[in-house]
Amino acid sequence: MLSEFDLISRYFTRPSHNLGSAVALGIGDDCALITPSPGMQLAISSDMLVEGRHFFAGADAGRLGHKCLAVNLSDLAAMGARPLAFTLALSLPSADPAWLAPFSSGLLALADQHHCALIGGDTTKGPLNICITVFGEALPGLTLRRDAALPGDDIWISGTLGDARLALAGYRNEIVLDDATLDKAGERMHRPTPRVELGTALSGIAHAAIDISDGLAGDLGHILSRSGTGASLMVDALPAGPMLSLQPDALRRRFTLSGGDDYELCFTAPADHRDAVLTAAQRANVPVTRVGSIDADAGLRLLDANGAPLALQPASFDHFATP
Template sequence: MPLDEFSLIQRYFTRATPGTVLGVGDDCALIAPTPCMQLAISTDTLVEGRHFFPDIDPESLGWKSLAVNLSDLAAMGAKARWFTLCLTLPQANETWLSGFARGLFALADAHGVDLVGGDTTRGPLTISIQVMGEVAPGKALRRDAGKAGDDLWLSGPTGAAALAVQQRYGKLTLAAADSQYCAQRLDRPEPRLALGQALAGLAHAAIDISDGLLADIGHLAARSKLQARLMHATLPTPPLSADLLAQPAFLAAQLGGGDDYELAFSAPVTARAQIAVLADTLGLPLMRIGTLAAGEGVVLLDANGQPQPLPQTGFNHFS
């Protein structure tokens, strides 16, 4: 018997919600925010053919759909609590739904996040998720809070996910080991929630790298009314073959590619020792990649401190 909307929700998306007063199954969910905490709320939509390839493994798609939203909470220093899911499906394929739900809830369980509601309908495959988290008043890592003289930091290497996209479009051929690493970075990003929460009250400003390193750091700099000065030689590099790292395609991906979901953040010079401890504690290669200074835009400096030409600066949904 074909699945209808209600049996689909019951079978694949209804489960225990220990952090929620009332979850899936009613007209509204009921949540109880922690007293004296602010709510951080974000939403993102993924459209087949625009944000993911039609042949992506559904389990990976379930994981990534939630990961890209949790990354926004990480960038604000918030603790993830709840999310809603709106799922538009061309058909109710039980094998696909099972895999998608498995990936979605694997990441939700890893971070203690409850699915509390949403909607399903028929149409081109589209996934919209809204996430809700909590952050103490005055502790959110806002993009507009950077200060002149701040160090700029990055939580991990960029570029590998964009290389995977180029390979899937047939524009690049990767060796087997490189291909596996890049595909993992594209399909199973890790939202840096623990880092974001640890930076709340320590860093000044933050942003997640979703549309490209230069583009997103440019957003942070613009909102803070400052210039970002990046030292090219200090940018972290992914564990890829030396031949690939030497190609122009890697530089373009490292600076302009998206889908990395690492955190870039600014912090005072006095926080360097604490950030070094954080790197060890969380097992992340936190790298100091530049500074914020008076001015505007993004400047990329070579090893001699001279400005370099900037490549394409990032993903645009309407280009």
């Protein structure tokens, strides 16, 4: 039987060379110590993933390890921050090596990819619950904030939208998908790609940004609310995922607007920065699509390919309002 400290030592303690220059002290003391680069601000975010709410019971442990860190790194990306370190608070029904080994492998492989050190946390026995707090650094005055969109800005989307929601619909039997389609769409749901390199590349180019976790319409709405602006969104220009693009138009519109779990970036930038945006995207090796504009008048206006209004009522995920 693994003790709490055996569990931490075997699955989550890393050699000191994996910690990075910003970590002065990692796992093993009452606190970790982080030293950000001179002149930089710390960016900090927490996310909790609860079994039965954020992922299905019995979910693949390796993919779950990847996703629980990916959603936190996505928050740093939306601020244009470089990852430094993270903590892990983990509630487990039991200390099962068959689950812990792939979970820690998936988690730490993504951490190594982004040079983000695991520096502490907590473990306890209880229902499966994963809470990560991530730390990054960004240049003061150049962070991408939700309150910084300006009238005349272009609205951009990274990558593609909707395949994660398509997979969820398949798992819930809302629609019938063949196995190949469900597997490919499911990869976007289970193993999202945090757009960290794009976020940092957009620093000083873009104005506002947010990561798309609860659906584009709702998440863009946060930018509009915080910035005191409105927007015109070209719904048929939204980049649908490769599996969603094969579905009927009505489903494509619904899932690109309201799908959630995409963890792409929605960001705004001045129209005269279009070349700079495309150069930053190329440098980060991430496709971006211009999908609308920020307006002075409040509200979100949804338009079709011809610029005509669409009578759609997009929903957004809410933990306390969504069953």
